[in-house]
Amino acid sequence: MTVTLETVSKVVGGQAHLKDVSLTFERGAVNVLLGATLAGKTTLMRIMAGLDTPSTGRVLVDGQDVTGVPVRRRNVAMVYQQFINYPMFTVYDNIASPLRIARATRAEVERRVRAAAELLHLEPYLKRKPQELSGGQQQRTAIARALVKGAALVLLDEPLANLDYKLREELREELPRIFRETGAVLVYATTEPTEALLLGGRTATVHEGRVTQFGPTLEVYRRPVDLTTARAFSDPPLNTMPVQKTGNQVRLATGNFPAGGTLAGLADGEYTIALRPHHLALAPPTPDAVGLGGTVTVSEITGSESYVHLKVAGHNWVALVRGIQEFEPGTRLDIYLDPTRLFVFDVRGNLAAAPAVAAAA
Amino acid sequence: MARIEFRTLAHAYRPAPAQPDDYALKELTHVWEDGGAYALLGPSGCGKTTLLNIISGLVAPTRGQVFFGDTDVTGLPTEKRNIAQVFQFPVVYDTLTVFENLAFPLRNRGVPKARIDERVRQVAAMLDLERDLGRRARGLTADVQQKISLGRGLVRSDVAAILFDEPLTIIDPQLKWELRSKLKALHREFKVTMIYVTHDQTEALTFADQVVVMYEGRVVQSGRPEELFERPAHTFVGYFIGSPGMNVVPCEVAGNRALVNGHAIALSRSYPAMPAGARIELGVRPEFVTLAPAGQGLPVRIERIDDLGGIAIARTRLAELRINVVVSHPGVMQGDQAGLVMDPARVNIYADGQLVA
Numbered sequence: 108m109t110v111t112l113e114t115v116s117k118v119v120g121g122q123a124h125l126k127d128v129s130l131t132f133e134r135g136a137v138n139v140l141l142g143a144t145l146a147g148k149t150t151l152m153r154i155m156a157g158l159d160t161p162s163t164g165r166v167l168v169d170g171q172d173v174t175g176v177p178v179r180r181r182n183v184a185m186v187y188q189q190f191i192n193y194p195m196f197t198v199y200d201n202i203a204s205p206l207r208i209a210r211a212t213r214a215e216v217e218r219r220v221r222a223a224a225e226l227l228h229l230e231p232y233l234k235r236k237p238q239e240l241s242g243g244q245q246q247r248t249a250i251a252r253a254l255v256k257g258a259a260l261v262l263l264d265e266p267l268a269n270l271d272y273k274l275r276e277e278l279r280e281e282l283p284r285i286f287r288e289t290g291a292v293l294v295y296a297t298t299e300p301t302e303a304l305l306l307g308g309r310t311a312t313v314h315e316g317r318v319t320q321f322g323p324t325l326e327v328y329r330r331p332v333d334l335t336t337a338r339a340f341s342d343p344p345l346n347t348m349p350v351q352k353t354g355n356q357v358r359l360a361t362g363n364f365p366a367g368g369t370l371a372g373l374a375d376g377e378y379t380i381a382l383r384p385h386h387l388a389l390a391p392p393t394p395d396a397v398g399l400g401g402t403v404t405v406s407e408i409t410g411s412e413s414y415v416h417l418k419v420a421g422h423n424w425v426a427l428v429r430g431i432q433e434f435e436p437g438t439r440l441d442i443y444l445d446p447t448r449l450f451v452f453d454v455r456g457n458l459a460a461a462p463a464v465a466a467a468a
Numbered sequence: 469m470a471r472i473e474f475r476t477l478a479h480a481y482r483p484a485p486a487q488p489d490d491y492a493l494k495e496l497t498h499v500w501e502d503g504g505a506y507a508l509l510g511p512s513g514c515g516k517t518t519l520l521n522i523i524s525g526l527v528a529p530t531r532g533q534v535f536f537g538d539t540d541v542t543g544l545p546t547e548k549r550n551i552a553q554v555f556q557f558p559v560v561y562d563t564l565t566v567f568e569n570l571a572f573p574l575r576n577r578g579v580p581k582a583r584i585d586e587r588v589r590q591v592a593a594m595l596d597l598e599r600d601l602g603r604r605a606r607g608l609t610a611d612v613q614q615k616i617s618l619g620r621g622l623v624r625s626d627v628a629a630i631l632f633d634e635p636l637t638i639i640d641p642q643l644k645w646e647l648r649s650k651l652k653a654l655h656r657e658f659k660v661t662m663i664y665v666t667h668d669q670t671e672a673l674t675f676a677d678q679v680v681v682m683y684e685g686r687v688v689q690s691g692r693p694e695e696l697f698e699r700p701a702h703t704f705v706g707y708f709i710g711s712p713g714m715n716v717v718p719c720e721v722a723g724n725r726a727l728v729n730g731h732a733i734a735l736s737r738s739y740p741a742m743p744a745g746a747r748i749e750l751g752v753r754p755e756f757v758t759l760a761p762a763g764q765g766l767p768v769r770i771e772r773i774d775d776l777g778g779i780a781i782a783r784t785r786l787a788e789l790r791i792n793v794v795v796s797h798p799g800v801m802q803g804d805q806a807g808l809v810m811d812p813a814r815v816n817i818y819a820d821g822q823l824v825a
Contacts, residue, residue, distance in 0.1 A: 271511050272669060298640050407649065411710070
């Protein structure tokens with residue numbers, strides 16, 4: 108099965124919530140919608156579910172136009188950020204509810220509830236009521252109910268956002284496996300780049316109502332088509348700097364450096380260079396590394412690594428470095444970048460050069 | 469500002485508590501030094517919010533006392549404690565401007581107008597709120613509203629401590645970074661005691677000088693971030709801090725060797741005999757384990773490689789045991805057999821969950 112959005116737009120009270128979105132989702136791998144709060148992810152899902160209709164454009168399921176078909180006549184399941192379960196039902200009855208509504212036989216209900224409970228490690232809790240469960244168990248119950256429905260389309264809208272960090276980590280690890288085992292088309296919305304990477308599959312980056320890129324998750328991460336996508340897919344934030352390339356030299360506000368690495372083959376002109384925090388170093392990583400002077404604003408220690416926040420040529424940068432690196436604010440230091448790891452964007456923000464895959468890691 | 473001290477504090481929500489399980493917060497004596505940056509880290513239900521509410525006076529402890537400096541404040545209501553609080557959801561006066569929101573605690577105390585003006589502008593400058601001072605709070609984004617909540621705590625020079633209860637939960641990841649490093653800078657600037665409650669290890673470790681880890685109503689370790697990372701005092705700390713957490717596997721210890729599933733692992737020193745009947749475990753972080761060709765170290769099978777862009781995590785398996793390994797360039801594939809080598813200096817031994825010193 109495939110679900111296709113064809114030039115979908117949504118305008119609410121004169122405000123454009125979605126602009127000209129075209130996407131095709133297939134089964135097999137999870138489809139991630141990655142973007143900030145209010146970027147349009149939930150609006151997209153509501154349109155796919157049939158809870159809302161698009162202002163223009165169409166929704167197709169296996170090529171059939173379903174744009175006006177209401178949610179109750181579609182084969183859709185949805186999991187929300189808030190855990191939604193029936194408080195008076197046991198976990199078993201919660202999971203069984205869509206099957207009973209569909210008048211499945213007793214044996215069928217039993218078989219499918221057991222299978223879903225096993226997948227989500229809920230077997231020990233089947234006789235409990237939702238309020239006797241932890242948040243993670245409650246959300247697993249909601250996910251099990253969505254899966255047991257056998258829906259052709261399962262929409263998960265930031266399902267782990269209200270869970271503890273550690274529970275989120277565990278469920279994230281389990282979810283890709285669970286998803287692979289269902290035959291449904293899965294769409295999963297998140298604000299977190301790390302979550303997208305852990306889920307794998309394919310990612311669509313959503314920014315201010317537009318889809319900026321859609322492709323295999325690691326490919327979007329490693330070859331973002333524009334600066335907006337690169338920013339949306341960076342946590343901690345991407346470090347950027349406008350530069351001027353003239354011949355074999357690159358000029359920035361505070362000085363020049365040789366136009367090596369990914370900058371080498373580019374025509375002269377203005378660009379924005381960008382690199383990820385873990386590609387900055389406190390000592391030259393290679394003989395060709397470029398040192399830039401910076402001033403520390405704050406350093407944060409995680410126990411095994413440090414985030415050093417700096418002002419570099421007037422821009423706020425953050426470096427993720429190994430070990431405990433504590434600096435007083437105001438400390439001046441040189442920060443090094445490897446020019447083969449630079450992303451380069453042109454003046455319109457489109458990708459001009461990206462690191463080779465090995466260097467993009 | 470004040471040093472905050474708990475003396476044999478305990479709290480139970482149910483009446484007439486008898487056994488330890490009845491207590492949401494088990495007996496605790498603890499000092500929060502004046503001007504410190506503390507994080508209170510633990511999962512839902514571990515007692516961290518109870519502890520925070522005891523400091524602020526929202527909860528009266530079942531037993532023990534709370535001191536601010538030399539004053540016993542156990543019986544004092546919240547408004548007499550000079551505590552500022554920032555909650556998960558921003559608390560702002562919608563119809564007031566940002567300036568009026570920030571000035572509110574000072575006007576309430578009858579501070580002269582010129583002084584209010586000076587102080588509000590100073591705090592607004594630190595929080596990058598200067599351009600918003602004339603705007604109404606309604607309709608501002610969550611991160612700006614949360615800055616206002618924080619600013620209301622900072623304008624008061626008499627505040628004993630600022631308490632944060634999961635303040636960044638509803639903030640988008642990118643803005644979280646900005647707000648968190650801002651908070652750290654503000655702490656350095658104002659030197660006010662800050663206690664920050666969170667279940668998010670990154671927030672706790674990056675913000676705090678001292679991280680207090682709570683588990684089932686107890687403080688299981690209190691220390692600097694690197695201590696918690698390198699020498700977790702309890703297997704729970706090892707699991708909860710780090711992503712993925714520390715690998716914990718059952719073992720036997722004989723002198724300077726540990727046996728895991730019958731395979732010997734070198735330890736950095738010789739251990740005395742373990743307490744009889746105790747659950748003995750070996751803990752090692754995924755960062756301190758390396759993959760070698762099959763034949764060396766523990767014979768494992770690679771179940772899966774999770775490529776996270778910057779690093780990859782190899783999920784390996786030794787019979788029923790699962791061991792995670794952080795790798796920069798995998799060099800192995802799913803299904804491969806490999807050897808797993810641990811850095812002996814980084815291997816910790818635990819008896820019934822507690823670090824064997």
